[in-house]
Amino acid sequence: MSPDVLLEHAPLFARAAVVTVRIAALGILGALTVGLVCAAVEHFRVPVGRQAVRAYVELARNTPLVVQLFFLYFALPKVGVVWSGEACAIIGLTFLGGGYMAEALRSGLDAVDASQVDGALSLGMSRGAALRHVVLPQGVAVAVPALTANVIFLVKETSVVSVVALPDLMYVAKDIIGSSYDTREALTLLVVAYLVILLPVALGARALEGRWRRAGLGS
Amino acid sequence: MSTTPGTTPDATGEVAAAPKRRTTLVAAIVVAALALAGVVTWLAFGRSQGAATGPRTVAQIQEAGKVRIGVFSDKAPFGSVDSSGAYVGYDIEYAERVAKDLGVTLELVPVEAAARVEYLTSGKVDIILANFTVTEERAEKVDFAKPYLKVSLGVVSPDGAPITDVAQLDGKDVLVVRGTTAETYLEAHHPEVKIQKYEQYTEVTNALLDGRGAAWVTDNTEALAWAKNNDGFSTTIASLGPQDSIAAAVQKGNADLLRWLDDELVTLGKENFFHAAYTKTLEPVYGTDVSADELVVEGGVVR
Known part of the structure; x- marks a missing residue:
């Protein structure tokens, strides 16, 4: 393995890392939003909405991202919906991640005993206030480890977006392997690039979990 | 077989297992010996067989009364098998003529793309006539005759927004299949275009149909055949970039x-043989939009 070759290709990976991080960040943000709405619908047992959410969660969690991407990118244009590769990647990640985030948040909310809501109401709190001050803080605290695991999972899932011609880390690695046959260097840089992105996320997640636990909210 | 400390058999177990273990050992030795014998046999006979079939001269082929030519059986319109089981295609026309002019019968041997060099080096065929592009790497292993076809890149674009000059692609999205000459050529010579790379031909053609790029760049032989079968698209640039030659190949040395084949090309050139072969096999696929001169090479001389 030559250090010169590593240095030569490093800038390409830096540029590709920007694409990976952008897609991951927007996709995760979307997934958290979708997840929160779905979890609330399930937690409050909204009729019909609840069944729809169940169906969505199963669909999202039981189909691979690469299949979802192919569907968004190659199937939708046949009915007149043409989204760019990047839009497909972000929507796909939101769709997949939304299912996982919904499950994590729902289990958190369900972990808060119903008697606590009764208690809050008996103290004169409104339903909204009970949700905001009693259920959500405790529920989210319980869900934090699952949520951070989902975040790391979703960042790693972005490695398939090259199938819709997005120049992410994996795409650049394949480029270098194909054009210069610097296979070892390209794959080493690929591993390093994902670690550079994910190690801070993992460490941040651990710190966050510790803080929520110390707050004594999640049992 | 588990040998973890936790599962070590007790003393009685050891005694009981001893005869069984000896049988296993004997069996293992027998199997190893047989395997070794097999490898030695393969090396001795397999190798010598390959070495025995060195290059055959024209006189030796004529004496044997049969020439063996490696062709494609699944790459229409160059070499394929039709519904009646007969070989057809541009390369086949040439192969049949070679056998006729040698005055021998023809034995066509179906080959795969990746095995074409191996068929020659191991002496399984006398000539390869399978859309074989001349490259430096291959020329180290086999000897190429003069070319009978040329290939370069082609640009397919929608009829609504035809790309007739590569300058029109400046800043536009261009679709390619990863690992093709189109990818390397565009990256080296046209860095101003935005390249979208796909893994498969089906993906890139779908992306083109969906309007994801201004054009698709690929081998012109492929471009022409695809555009012919898809309404609304045309091969608007039929030859772009470096021109590669396609030629017959023989065993190194x-x-x-080789001399006979090159002389044959001169003879065939005088009667415009390859134009006739083009009209018969390639024109039905490529249509009349493209002139035969853009692909066909007569007399072994690329113009």
Whole structure:
């Protein structure tokens, strides 16, 4: 393995890392939003909405991202919906991640005993206030480890977006392997690039979990 | 077989297992010996067989009364098998003529793209006539005759927004299949275009149909065939970039057969043989939009 070759290709990976991080960040943000709405619908047992959410969660969690991407990118244009590769990647990640985030948040909310809501109401709190001050803080605290695991999972899932011609880390690695046959260097840089992105996320997640636990909210 | 400390058999177990273990050992030795014998046999006979079939001269082929030519059986319109089981295609026309002019019968041997060099080096065929592009790497292993076809890149674009000059692609999205000459050519010579790379031909053609790029760049032989079968798209640039030659190949060092093939090309050139072969096999696929001169090489001389 030559250090010169590593240095030569490093800038390409830096540029590709920007694409990976952008897609991951927007996709995760979307997934958290979708997840929160779905979890609330399930937690409050909204009729019909609840069944729809169940169906969505199963669909999202039981189909691979690469299949979802192919569907968004190659199937939708046949009915007149043409989204760019990047839009497909972000929507796909939101769709997949939304299912996982919904499950994590729902289990958190369900972990808060119903008697606590009764208690809050008996103290004169409104339903909204009970949700905001009693259920959500405790529920989210319980869900934090699952949520951070989902975040790391979703960042790693972005490695398939090259199938819709997005120049992410994996795409650049394949480029270098194909054009210069610097296979070892390209794959080493690929591993390093994902670690550079994910190690801070993992460490941040651990710190966050510790803080929520110390707050004594999640049992 | 588990040998973890936790599962070590007790003393009685050891005694009981001893005869069984000896049988296993004997069996293992027998199997190893047989395997070794097999490898030795393969090395001795397999190797010598390959070495025995060195290059055959024209006289030797004529004496044997049969020439063996490696062709594609699944790459229409160059070499394929039709519904009646007969070989057809541009390369086949040439192969049949070679056998006729040698005055021998023809034995066509179906080959795969990746095995074409191996068929020659191991002496399984005398000539390869399978859309074989001349490259430096291949020329180290086999000897190429003069070319009978040329290939370069082609640009397919929608009829609504035809790309007739590569300058029109400046800043536009261009679709390619990863690992093709189109990818390397565009990256080296046209860095101003935005390249979208796909893994498969089906993906890139779908992306083109969905309007994801201004054009698709690929081998012109492929471009022409695809555009012919898809309404609304045309091969608007039929030859772009470096021109590669397609030629017959013989075993390394078979100068006699090579000379015969090159002389044959001169003879065939006088009667415009390859234009006739083009009209018969390639024109039905490529249509009349493209002139035969853009692909066909007569007399072994690329113009």
